Amino acid sequence: MANEKDEIARKKYEDNLKYLYFSRYLMLRYSVTAYLFTNIFWLIFSLPYKKLVGIITAAIMTIFVAIAAIEQLSKMHNHDLDVPITRVYFWIQIIVNVLLIVLLELPIGKYFFPFVSDQSSKVLILTILLVGIVLACCCEVRIKNIIKGKDRYAKVITTFKKNN
Numbered sequence: 001m002a003n004e005k006d007e008i009a010r011k012k013y014e015d016n017l018k019y020l021y022f023s024r025y026l027m028l029r030y031s032v033t034a035y036l037f038t039n040i041f042w043l044i045f046s047l048p049y050k051k052l053v054g055i056i057t058a059a060i061m062t063i064f065v066a067i068a069a070i071e072q073l074s075k076m077h078n079h080d081l082d083v084p085i086t087r088v089y090f091w092i093q094i095i096v097n098v099l100l101i102v103l104l105e106l107p108i109g110k111y112f113f114p115f116v117s118d119q120s121s122k123v124l125i126l127t128i129l130l131v132g133i134v135l136a137c138c139c140e141v142r143i144k145n146i147i148k149g150k151d152r153y154a155k156v157i158t159t160f161k162k163n164n
Contacts, residue, residue: 013164020160021079024146024153028086029072031139035093036065038128049114057112061096064089081147090136090143097129097136104129 043058068089075083103109104126109116116122145151 017157017160018076020153020157022076024151025072025075025083027142028083028139029069031135032065032069032072032086032089034135035132036062036069038132039065045115046113051111051114053111054114057096061093064092081149083143087140087143090139094133094136097132101126101129 039058039062043055043062046054046058068083068086071083071085100109100112103112104116104122113125116125142151146154
């Protein structure tokens with residue numbers, strides 16, 4: 001009976017520890033999900049206009065973010081602190097967003113965003129791209145803090161391990 005209770009307690013401890021490690025990446029997972037839906041919407045909105053440059057770019061970005069999302073799911077069983085694929089993805093997204101902001105103001109921008117028909121839709125896309133840059137930069141800072149052990153979950157995990 002005591003052996004069974006010890007086994008249950010050990011399993012509960014391991015599960016709690018696993019969820020604490022997984023929770024460190026919560027902001028990253030939500031951000032990756034937001035990028036996934038944004039890139040999918042960009043792809044879907046571009047399809048009817050048949051502008052291949054925009055469709056291909058949106059499809060590539062959707063594939064990149066899907067790969068990063070898969071890496072995020074692996075954090076449930078992988079306690080390695082770094083998320084190299086996600087880090088590369090965020091930098092690619094930052095660079096692409098900066099380029100898209102420039103292209104949005106040029107005549108070639110209609111090939112990337114054929115659905116932008118007036119100034120208000122251009123402002124909306126510009127806002128989405130700028131928010132995307134800020135979010136990716138925040139995620140990069142979060143990843144660096146996790147790697148350095150300076151995130152709040154690092155303290156919680158250490159305390160949890162000491163008390164159990």
